[in-house]
Amino acid sequence: MPEEKKVQLKRLNSSKVLGKFMAEYYYELDNAAKTGEKKIAWCTSVGPAEILRALGFLVYFPETHSAMLGSSRMATDLIPKANAVGYSPDICSYLTADIGAYLAKVSPLATIFKGIEGPPKPDVLVFNTNQCRDVQDWFNFYGEEYKVPVVGIHSYVGVQDVTESHVASISKQMKAMIPLLEEVSGKKFDEDKFKEAVALSRECSDLWKDVLDSASAKPSPLTFFDGTTLMGAAVVGRGTKKANDAYRELIAELKDRIANKEGAIENERFRIYWDGMPVWGRLSMHAKLFAGLDTNVLASTYCNSWIFSALDPDDPFDSMARAYTELFIVRADDPKEKYIKDMLNFFKVDGIIYHDAKTCPNNSNCRYGMPQRLEKETGIPSLTLNGDLNDLRLVSDEQMKTNVEAFIEQLEERK
Numbered sequence: 001m002p003e004e005k006k007v008q009l010k011r012l013n014s015s016k017v018l019g020k021f022m023a024e025y026y027y028e029l030d031n032a033a034k035t036g037e038k039k040i041a042w043c044t045s046v047g048p049a050e051i052l053r054a055l056g057f058l059v060y061f062p063e064t065h066s067a068m069l070g071s072s073r074m075a076t077d078l079i080p081k082a083n084a085v086g087y088s089p090d091i092c093s094y095l096t097a098d099i100g101a102y103l104a105k106v107s108p109l110a111t112i113f114k115g116i117e118g119p120p121k122p123d124v125l126v127f128n129t130n131q132c133r134d135v136q137d138w139f140n141f142y143g144e145e146y147k148v149p150v151v152g153i154h155s156y157v158g159v160q161d162v163t164e165s166h167v168a169s170i171s172k173q174m175k176a177m178i179p180l181l182e183e184v185s186g187k188k189f190d191e192d193k194f195k196e197a198v199a200l201s202r203e204c205s206d207l208w209k210d211v212l213d214s215a216s217a218k219p220s221p222l223t224f225f226d227g228t229t230l231m232g233a234a235v236v237g238r239g240t241k242k243a244n245d246a247y248r249e250l251i252a253e254l255k256d257r258i259a260n261k262e263g264a265i266e267n268e269r270f271r272i273y274w275d276g277m278p279v280w281g282r283l284s285m286h287a288k289l290f291a292g293l294d295t296n297v298l299a300s301t302y303c304n305s306w307i308f309s310a311l312d313p314d315d316p317f318d319s320m321a322r323a324y325t326e327l328f329i330v331r332a333d334d335p336k337e338k339y340i341k342d343m344l345n346f347f348k349v350d351g352i353i354y355h356d357a358k359t360c361p362n363n364s365n366c367r368y369g370m371p372q373r374l375e376k377e378t379g380i381p382s383l384t385l386n387g388d389l390n391d392l393r394l395v396s397d398e399q400m401k402t403n404v405e406a407f408i409e410q411l412e413e414r415k
């Protein structure tokens with residue numbers, strides 16, 4: 001068994017810039033909710049934010065609140081409150097933690113940001129089922145509670161190739177939402193503002209891609225665990241200039257690290273690719289566990305989910321429809337496997353970890369033979385970790401640690 005090391009995690013200085021961006025984002029929402037100066041739309045994390053920005057909405061993403069409930073380890077105690085009103089413990093623990101927090105009238109926002117009591121009240125809720133059906137049920141709950149309209153895009157799942165008919169259908173659904181959104185916002189849909197939002201989103205996506213691609217350097221200047229918090233601005237800020245400015249500072253720091261051959265961990269011997277969601281309540285523990293084994297988990301299917309390279313301001317509706325359907329989570333196993341193979345190569349990976357998140361089958365890719373098929377094709381070994389994104393009752397720390405240590409020993413033997 002490898003000897004346990006004391007590990008000090010290295011922080012990126014620019015994480016403060018991203019932290020400031022997130023604080024300003026939540027204060028702006030809170031102020032709008034209190035003064036009524038701007039309308040607020042709630043949107044799913046890969047929903048049509050650009051349309052909402054064009055109509056002057058401030059956009060709030062409940063999934064980021066759920067991730068905070070996870071990382072603050074509040075989620076586990078709140079989930080039973082949602083179970084008690086009919087939401088099963090087996091469904092998305094983002095949903096159950098968030099609804100549980102609403103019922104208990106608590107929020108990590110209140111602890112982190114002085115003066116904010118909780119999420120801003122919505123004027124409208126907008127979902128896209130491209131990631132899962134849970135988001136629709138989640139938003140319908142709040143639509144009932146707040147007595148505001150819920151509108152959504154019903155997307156495809158298990159998509160092999162994204163075709164023109166997929167694009168046409170999603171594009172049509174997006175256009176069909178606009179009259180209702182105009183009514184709620186009290187503003188006419190402005191095509192120029194829409195194009196501008198799509199252009200800013202595309203820029204954000206390109207910058208975020210540069211951030212994540214920096215992990216292909218040896219040693220990698222970035223870890224997956226850094227990425228899960230740094231990505232906040234790509235989730236909530238795409239379509240705004242401020243998010244892009246924050247990422248430029250981060251990229252400059254990552255480039256410095258690469259030029260100085262400074263790794264995100266002290267002694268990078270093994271490079272791991274992570275498939276699926278993080279365990280939010282164990283981010284720091286996992287970062288230390290891997291760093292202590294001279295292993296960098298440096299890239300993931302998860303953080304890459306906010307890269308939308310198809311976005312094109314000259315063709316805003318269709319390119320958005322394409323970008324939000326080309327996503328990894330929407331695709332069939334064949335394109336998913338091809339994508340992962342490309343990533344293993346690009347990031348020069350020694351092993352893959354699949355997180356089988358009990359309450360998110362949509363973002364767990366190890367249940368239908370993918371690890372075995374990919375290992376056969378690439379020769380790169382894998383490990384499946386059973387756990388969950390938010391419900392820590394489904395996570396065994398000891399078992400995870402033992403499995404990870406044994407996996408790294410296996411990689412050691414192969415060196």
Ligand code: SF4
Binds near residue numbers: 094133360361
């Ligand atoms: S993709 Fe998974 S974690 Fe995200 S909302 Fe859907 S079920 Fe929840």
